[in-house]
Amino acid sequence: MARPIRMRVRLDGDVAEVRALIDHPMETGLRKDPGTGAPIPLHFIQNLTVSLNGKPVLETQWGQAMARNPYIQLRIHGAKPDDEVSIEWVDNQGEHGHASTRVPAQG
Amino acid sequence: METNAITNRRRFLRSLSTAAAIALGWMQPLLALAAGWNKPAFEAGNVDGAITAAGVADALPSADIIIKAPEIAENGAQVPVEISSNIPGTDAILIFSDKNVQPYVGLFEFKNGAEPFISTRIKMGDTSTLRAVARANGRYFVNTREVKVTIGGCGT
Numbered sequence: 384m385a386r387p388i389r390m391r392v393r394l395d396g397d398v399a400e401v402r403a404l405i406d407h408p409m410e411t412g413l414r415k416d417p418g419t420g421a422p423i424p425l426h427f428i429q430n431l432t433v434s435l436n437g438k439p440v441l442e443t444q445w446g447q448a449m450a451r452n453p454y455i456q457l458r459i460h461g462a463k464p465d466d467e468v469s470i471e472w473v474d475n476q477g478e479h480g481h482a483s484t485r486v487p488a489q490g
Numbered sequence: 491m492e493t494n495a496i497t498n499r500r501r502f503l504r505s506l507s508t509a510a511a512i513a514l515g516w517m518q519p520l521l522a523l524a525a526g527w528n529k530p531a532f533e534a535g536n537v538d539g540a541i542t543a544a545g546v547a548d549a550l551p552s553a554d555i556i557i558k559a560p561e562i563a564e565n566g567a568q569v570p571v572e573i574s575s576n577i578p579g580t581d582a583i584l585i586f587s588d589k590n591v592q593p594y595v596g597l598f599e600f601k602n603g604a605e606p607f608i609s610t611r612i613k614m615g616d617t618s619t620l621r622a623v624a625r626a627n628g629r630y631f632v633n634t635r636e637v638k639v640t641i642g643g644c645g646t
Contacts, residue, residue, distance in 0.1 A: 429527045440604035444597040446532040448613045456609035
């Protein structure tokens with residue numbers, strides 16, 4: 384199932400500031416379905432990687448305490464216009480997601 | 491003869507494209523998983539156990555780890571947290587929320603030009619100490635901040 388990733392990149396000098404919002408429920412396993420009362424299973428992103436031109440710049444391991452629809456902001460030095468920023472993630476149920484964009488011109 | 495050869499070729503091409511699809515389907519999660527996932531640390535039920543299982547030892551208190559978080563978080567389900575380290579050689583930041591059922595929130599490793607900086611949002615179950623650990627040249631440093639949580643965020 385495709386879960387959208389919204390990504391924005393801004394270039395300031397040689398620093399690319401990346402902001403990303405990943406659509407994901409990040410279920411803790413503690414919640415119950417309000418209708419049926421059945422427990423909602425644990426469902427959360429375990430690994431997320433951000434890469435610049437295919438080289439990892441941020442590698443993460445996450446627990447279920449990352450907030451729903453995870454937001455991350457990071458800064459990558461040595462970036463230039465048209466470089467490729469990509470994000471990929473995998474969760475505890477084996478679902479995965481991927482998105483990429485290009486570093487824009489200065490501004 | 492001729493038709494047989496064509497059919498065989500089609501069959502072969504079809505099997506190739508199936509193989510490629512399977513390979514792609516498998517490759518993506520494997521790539522992301524290369525980073526590993528520290529199950530004992532994430533499943534630890536108290537902060538000391540989580541810190542030890544995460545491999546953090548002899549962490550020195552350091553004001554060079556800057557934690558930005560609200561003093562009072564109205565909604566424990568979405569607590570904005572920004573952490574940066576001015577300790578030279580910082581290549582990883584770990585976040586713990588002491589009173590969470592499972593206190594280890596996450597590990598962020600910086601490489602290939604990424605600044606030791608992360609801004610994100612976490613869940614906090616209760617008013618608690620927020621703990622940021624920085625790893626630099628194999629040594630660990632720690633700073634803390636208290637965050638008052640009005641409505642806990644783990645059962646929501």
